[in-house]
Amino acid sequence: MKLYESTSILRPVQVETENDRVVEKMQEILTQSGSNILKVDNSGKKKLAYDIQHEKKGTYITLQFEGPPTVIAELERFQRMEDHVMKFMTVSINPADLVPVEPPEQPEGEDAGDGGIQ
Numbered sequence: 001m002k003l004y005e006s007t008s009i010l011r012p013v014q015v016e017t018e019n020d021r022v023v024e025k026m027q028e029i030l031t032q033s034g035s036n037i038l039k040v041d042n043s044g045k046k047k048l049a050y051d052i053q054h055e056k057k058g059t060y061i062t063l064q065f066e067g068p069p070t071v072i073a074e075l076e077r078f079q080r081m082e083d084h085v086m087k088f089m090t091v092s093i094n095p096a097d098l099v100p101v102e103p104p105e106q107p108e109g110e111d112a113g114d115g116g117i118q
Helices: 016-032 070-083
Strands: 001-012 037-050 055-067 085-092
Touching: 001 016, 001 037, 001 070, 016 037, 016 055, 016 070, 055 085, 070 085
Parallel strands: none
Antiparallel strands: 001 055, 001 085, 037 055
């Protein structure tokens, strides 16, 4: 199985449940095809560099997953048909380029939380 990253720009809607529905459907398509979802990142609403379908902002969603090449056609078919998806792109990524997500370091000791001021 190969590693892929799919980035989608969704319409900025007032009710976030619509975008959540689209993301859940994309995850469902991936899991039904036997893919392993590694990361789901909702970067939120951002200003676009240029208008897309008369929209000035878009919600950025990134999915990283491991799966067979056949899943790409099904995922992109859904994204083409879904009205909330304005743009999308899926690329193959090198496993060496993946950066492991580590939890933030916790300060140790009682004096660690004072910011170093004495």
